[in-house]
Amino acid sequence: MEITFYTRNQCPLCQDAKLVLLELKKEYPALTIDERNIEEKDEWTEKYGLMIPVVEMNGELIQYGIIDPFTIEERFKKGIN
Template sequence: MHIIFYTKEICPLCDDAEALLSSFEVDYPHTLEKRDIHSREEWLAEYQLQTPVIEINGEQMNCEEISFNTIEAFLKKHSERN
């Protein structure tokens, strides 16, 4: 499974979300493509107030939705599609 992870420097929420994703690597193998929102203006405009954002197969969850349980459910949902 391929995950796109929108992040930025000095972002404790991003660090926590990335650690949670890492903790699920064994049960839900994935590749993580990290995208710094400051590297493209369109990403900055879209995600500035929402980082971190996790995207799988075009579906996204933002910082307000991210927790251990929601990440696990999101990964499970998308692993069943493959």
Template sequence: MKVVLYSKDECCLCANAKVILRELQKEFSFQVEEVDIYKDDALLEKYQIMIPVVEIDGKEVQCGIIQKDVIRKRLIKFSGVE
């Protein structure tokens, strides 16, 4: 399962999202790819006011204030584990 976190430097919401994803890695097997939107003009235009954005297997699942329960439910759905 591939999880991408779109973020930027010095973003408290992004830092919180990273903590949540690290905690969920204790329950689920996945790697997190962190992408700084300021290093790609297309991503900056797309996600500028939405970050952080969590994407699982190519599908955006949550943005802004990331909630652990929402991400957990999506990880369960994408992993096929109940």
């Protein structure tokens, strides 16, 4: 299962979210995290600039802003089954 994680440099919420995702990865080794800096593409900046951090799974928006490990884990479990 892959998570796409949209972030940007010098974003405290993004740093917190990354720690949450890395902890989940320890529990679920099959989880992969594709981290994307929105500053690399104008379309990402336009789409996610006011929302970051953003977590998507299989193209579906799961959460943005303050990332809650319980919400991400529940969605991940649904994706496994």
